[in-house]
Amino acid sequence: MKEKLYTIPLNDAMNADDECPFCYIERNVEQDILDYVLGSCASYMESDTRDATDKAGFCRMHYKKMYDYGNTLGNGWILKTHYKKLIAEMKEQFSHFTPGKTSLMDRLKGKPSEENPVSAWIGEKEKSCYICDYFKKEYARYLDTFFYLYKNDGAFREKLEKSKGFCLHHFRDVLNGADAKLSDSEKKDFFPLVFRLMEENMERVSADVDWLIEKFDYRNKDADWKTSKDAVQRGMQKLKGGYPADPPYKMNK
Template structure:
């Protein structure tokens, strides 16, 4: 099947021979978004971009990654106008706030209405400019995966012969399969995926087990086999991501 522009990143991820192609994509997309928000293109200086970042804000995890990225001026610009928006909203919330009147019966039944200030803060914490953009991109890659799975026999073969997926992204694949595949196609999909996951989870388990054995003095001269990086790959396979990665920093 001829490769299309929108299929290239997913094919690249599969060809990378990673423990999970969707982890590979997740890291790549997140780094691209950090570059967009804080990189040399100076998108943070654009009023329309900062209007969007002011509205969505950033989650704790991505604030940490933005700090690690290293653009002090960019982070300061983003925080400057975001603070102005948050303080404006906060004053409005405070102005219309009235403490809830609750009875002892309500407290015993734990039937107290949601505190409006807590609800406002909860809403602020439910959005993140980077998370939200990644979610949209990730959904398109999930669509592309099933398109290639159905249309490209070479892609399907690479998946069948590959290292499978981390459990986190495999769960997403299974959830998506329910709506993206016909009933007969689901049978075929799971007949491939279940043995693939069992085989590769077993492979990681063996790598970790051999690393433990290597600490036995009797095995000090034995071959490490595939266990030298078993810890980070084992962690990735269970939860996703790249535990051994350092901070992603701005190019100098």
């Protein structure tokens, strides 16, 4: 099948021989978003981008990555207007707040009262992140493309068959996607394939971790490391996704 613009990232991810192609894509997309939000294009100075970041905010993980990225002025501008919007909303919440009433019987029973509305507002803010939300939209398209290629591109299926499978985090999404996007006959081939891949590659990573531990035995100090030197970071990735050993992604100044 002739490669198209929207299939290139999936093929690149499969060619990378990574523990999980979707971890590879997630890292690339996240770095692209950081470049867009804080990079030299200075999108943080554009009103439509700032309106979106003011509204969504960022999660704790991405605030840390934004800080590590290194654009102090850009982060400052993003925080400046986000704070103003957040404080205005907070004052509005406070102005309409009345403490909830809990009956004596409920207190004696230890029955919780309804959630404090200000607490609920904070909870909604905690769920919102501009980068996470942006990635979710991109990720959904990549999952669609994955199944499109699986169904229509023999070369891609061959790459999948020879791959290292997925991390457990993204494997769940792949399974749910298969249920939604594959026909019954396609599922009969797909599920045994990915189950085999996951079993073989979880065993492979587990064996690497086992040998890494054995290498710390003085009797094995001269033995070959085999493929176990990076077993810890790959083992963590296989379970939860991501790249634990990656250095912070920095602004290209």
